[in-house]
Amino acid sequence: MTTQPETDRRRPYVPGSGGPLLVAAIVLVALNLRGPLVAVSPVVDAIRADLGVSAGVAGLLTSLPVLAFALASPPASWLIGRLGPERALLVGLAVLGAGTLLRSSDGVAGALVGTALIGVGITFGNIVVPVVIGRDFPHRSGALLGVYTAVMNIGSMITLSITVPIADGVGWRYALLTWLVVALAAAVVWRLATGRRRGDPALPDEAPEPARAPWTRPVGWLLLFAFAGQSFSFYGLTAWLPEVLGDLRGLPPATAGAASSLFQVVAVAGALVTPLVARRTSLRLAFVPVAAGFLALPGGLLLAPALWPLWCSLAGAAQGGGFTVVFSAVLAASRNSTENRRLGAFVQGGGYLLGALGPFAVGALHEAVDPPAWDLPLAVVFGALLVLAVSGWTAIGQLRTGR
CATH class of the missing domain: 1.20.1250.20 (MFS general substrate transporter like domains)
Structure with a gap:
């Protein structure tokens, strides 16, 4: 036998x-x-x-x-x-x-x-x-x-x-x-969960036509710019938000650090709620509160810093939901696992490259004026988030065309 x-x-x-x-x-x-x-x-x-x-x-x-x-x-x-x-x-x-x-x-x-x-x-x-x-x-x-x-x-x-x-x-x-x-x-x-699968798991649903290179597709660049805007702002604000709150509101370091944790904690709610909104409406409509909530933090700190708990909470929920929206869009723009992998790597490679500059850029802009101030760095973060808003909205709109 x-x-x-x-x-x-x-x-x-x-x-x-x-x-x-x-x-x-x-x-x-x-x-x-x-x-x-x-x-x-x-x-x-x-x-x-x-x-x-x-x-x-x-x-x-x-x-x-x-x-x-x-x-x-x-x-x-x-x-x-x-x-x-x-x-x-x-x-x-x-x-x-x-x-x-x-x-x-x-x-x-x-x-x-x-x-x-x-x-x-x-x-x-x-x-x-x-x-x-x-x-x-x-x-x-x-x-x-x-x-x-x-x-x-x-x-x-x-x-x-x-x-x-x-x-x-x-x-x-x-x-x-x-x-x-x-x-x-x-x-x-x-x-334990994946070790007993047979066959090549890399391309289980490969389409007959070759996978499209992400850099040849407008939606690929738009999603890269959207994720770059989110990453730059997230890492820049994460690094400097305690100092911003300390300088603008006079909070002691311990209190400012705890206060800025709102930006992280509320992200859990944003990540869980955003998919529910997208399922009941559309991914594009779910992106609206993400973009608006994220813009509220630098804009609010510039115009009404006394309301920082509100701005930190809105932006925290937005940054959790924004990650979900971007990679839901990556998935929707991909015909198979190979395109999903390549597009995801393309978006993350460019997005994180610019994101790594966030803490340095925000700190350098703070020191670029005498006396040091936060107006310019917060305005630059606001601009990066406008890139997220415009690029993300346009990219999700193109998902129906397959471009």
Whole structure:
């Protein structure tokens, strides 16, 4: 009697076949996509003192990963196409784990190289998860993209809450190493959820005609500009919002830091509500409160800074919903998984490249006048968000034409 090959015993891939275990895997992966980056912020003073580095070098521990998102997106997309999303994500989690170990090793070089590797590893998740959501949950993709975005923000909130207490007990190195446990858990559940599929999972629904290059399509550039406007504003405001509130409203540093957390916390609600609005109306109408809410923060701080809790709340909900809208549009503009992967990598590569400039640009513009003021940087952020509004509205309008 012959033994049936292992590949034949595996269940075949069926588009739209995602189940609860895959949802759990996506949630665990999403926890890894922002938490390891945010973990540095609460303990940056301890890191500087231990490593003996300047504020500029310490700042690289938060800006390097965003730059890695941009630079690693094209090669990561290529490797995902070669390996398939399932195996490629395991590679990404392995790189993330190696970077986490190296970041907590002794020395400045190890911290910087480890931080860059963390950014590269996260890039795989940034690209793979939306592709898998669109492929395996076609009828629930908007809702699951919202959950995915919300969980990334929840991971950031958890990190900001627990990193300092852990560091107080065992030091910053071990506090940052705790993320290795989350990465291992995600890898195990992801493997269980996807490891028994047969065939090439990379192109399960490939169209007969070749996939369209994203840079040849107007909608690709429009979505890139929209995501660039969001990323530039998000990272610029995240880095400087406590100082802005302190200078404009006289809030002490601790209060300003807690106040700016509204910008992060309310993002969970925006990520979950936006897909519901899109489902009941349309993606284009769901984008309207996203654009308006985000514009409210720099505009409101310029015109009525006393209402900062309102502006921070509106913009927080908008930035959570904006990520969901952009990648729902990427999915809607793609005929198959290959186009989804390539378009997503194209949008993220350009968007994160400009996003990495946000903190530097906002800080430099603040210091460009004497005495330093926030009018010019907030006006530039407002302009970037106008790019998000116009590009996003136009891109979603073109989805019906397939351009």
